[in-house]
Amino acid sequence: MNHKQTVPLIADVDTGIDDSLALLYLMASPEAELLAITCTAGNVPARQVAINNLAWLELCGHADVEVALGAEVPIIQPLMTTEETHGPQGIGHAVLPAPSRSVSPRHAAEVWIDLVRERPGEITGLVTGPLTNLALAVKLEPELPKLLKRLVIMGGAFNYAGNTTPTTEWNIAVDPDSAKIVFDAFSVVPTDRRPIVCALDVTERIEMFPAHLAELARAAGSEPVEQLSADDVPGTRSTASNPVIRHLSDAVRFYFEFHNTHDQGYLAHMHDPFAAAVALDPTIATTRAATVDVELAGTLTRGQTVADWRGMWGRAANADIVVDTDPAEFFRRTIERVGSLARAAGGASDAQIAQTATPR
Known part of the structure; x- marks a missing residue:
C-alpha cells in the first residue's frame, strides 16, 4: 500500500471495547500520525479510560503518544456509564498490564486547542465517545x-432505531448538549470539510464474528488457533501466544457475550474502528450531506440526532452522514493492519504473559 502522506490525528475516546480496536487500528496504520489521545467519560469513567489508553499504547509499542484526561462529567446532565456493555474496566474480560506512564499535565480541551493552533488546516479530529x-x-x-x-x-442514529433509548445513540445520549454545541459550531466550515458522521445506520453493519478474530490471530502468527464460540463458558480467557491478540480476544469475547444476551447474535458491532478507518480514508464510506441538529427538550427524545435531508429548515448542510460502506473491505484492512501490529508487538511479551496469566 502506497501511503503518500500522513494523516495527523487527535483521537478523543471513551475506551471501551470497540474504542480499543479503533486505537489498535490507528497504531497499526502507517499513514496515521497519532498526535494525542484525549479521554472523556462515557463507556466508563474518564480516569479508567485514560488507564486503558495508556495500557494499550504501551502494549503495542506506542508509549510516546500523549494521553490527556478531559471531561469527567457531561456539561449539564449526570454521567451515564455502561459497564454492562464493556466490562467493569471498559475492556471486557481483558486485564492489561498496568501502564508505567501517567496522563499528560494538559487538559484534553487544551490539547485540542494547542494542536490545531500549531498545525492549522492539517489535523483530523476523531471522536468515538461523547x-x-x-x-x-x-x-x-x-x-x-x-x-x-x-x-x-461516531455517533447518532438517523433513519434507524437508537441503542440507548428508542431514538438515541449512546455517545450522543451521554451528553446531548455537547453534541449540539459541536454540530452548531461546525456549521461554519467549508463544504469539503464538513464533519463526517458515522451513525448506527451503518456502524451496526460492521459486524465482527469469531471468524474475524481467528483470521486476525493467524495474521499475527498467534497460537493456538483463536476459536471463540457461543457455547464457551462465559468469561473463558484466551491462551493466545501473542499478547495483543490475547488481550483483544478477552475484550471482544465480553462484547460477543453482551450482544448474544441481547438477542443480536454472537457478534460485536465495531462502531469505533469503522470511524477510525473513515478518519484515515474517507473513500471507504459513501456519504450524503444533511443538516444535523440535536433534540434537547423532548421528554421522550432528548439526545435524538435529527437530519434534515431535504433542506426543510432552510439551513445549509453541516454534516456528511455515512450512508453506505463495504464491511468486508473494512475487516480486510483491520485484519491486515492489526495483525501486523500484533506480530511486531508480540516479540517482548514474556513479562506481559506472566503478569496476566492468572485468571480473574
Whole structure:
C-alpha cells in the first residue's frame, strides 16, 4: 500500500471495547500520525479510560503518544456509564498490564486547542465517545472548527432505531448538549470539510464474528488457533501466544457475550474502528450531506440526532452522514493492519504473559 502522506490525528475516546480496536487500528496504520489521545467519560469513567489508553499504547509499542484526561462529567446532565456493555474496566474480560506512564499535565480541551493552533488546516479530529471535550474546546477557541482539517464523529442514529433509548445513540445520549454545541459550531466550515458522521445506520453493519478474530490471530502468527464460540463458558480467557491478540480476544469475547444476551447474535458491532478507518480514508464510506441538529427538550427524545435531508429548515448542510460502506473491505484492512501490529508487538511479551496469566 502506497501511503503518500500522513494523516495527523487527535483521537478523543471513551475506551471501551470497540474504542480499543479503533486505537489498535490507528497504531497499526502507517499513514496515521497519532498526535494525542484525549479521554472523556462515557463507556466508563474518564480516569479508567485514560488507564486503558495508556495500557494499550504501551502494549503495542506506542508509549510516546500523549494521553490527556478531559471531561469527567457531561456539561449539564449526570454521567451515564455502561459497564454492562464493556466490562467493569471498559475492556471486557481483558486485564492489561498496568501502564508505567501517567496522563499528560494538559487538559484534553487544551490539547485540542494547542494542536490545531500549531498545525492549522492539517489535523483530523476523531471522536468515538461523547463530544464533551470537543464542545469545551470549541467554547474556549471558537475558531477551532476552521483550524481543524476534518472531524469524524461516531455517533447518532438517523433513519434507524437508537441503542440507548428508542431514538438515541449512546455517545450522543451521554451528553446531548455537547453534541449540539459541536454540530452548531461546525456549521461554519467549508463544504469539503464538513464533519463526517458515522451513525448506527451503518456502524451496526460492521459486524465482527469469531471468524474475524481467528483470521486476525493467524495474521499475527498467534497460537493456538483463536476459536471463540457461543457455547464457551462465559468469561473463558484466551491462551493466545501473542499478547495483543490475547488481550483483544478477552475484550471482544465480553462484547460477543453482551450482544448474544441481547438477542443480536454472537457478534460485536465495531462502531469505533469503522470511524477510525473513515478518519484515515474517507473513500471507504459513501456519504450524503444533511443538516444535523440535536433534540434537547423532548421528554421522550432528548439526545435524538435529527437530519434534515431535504433542506426543510432552510439551513445549509453541516454534516456528511455515512450512508453506505463495504464491511468486508473494512475487516480486510483491520485484519491486515492489526495483525501486523500484533506480530511486531508480540516479540517482548514474556513479562506481559506472566503478569496476566492468572485468571480473574
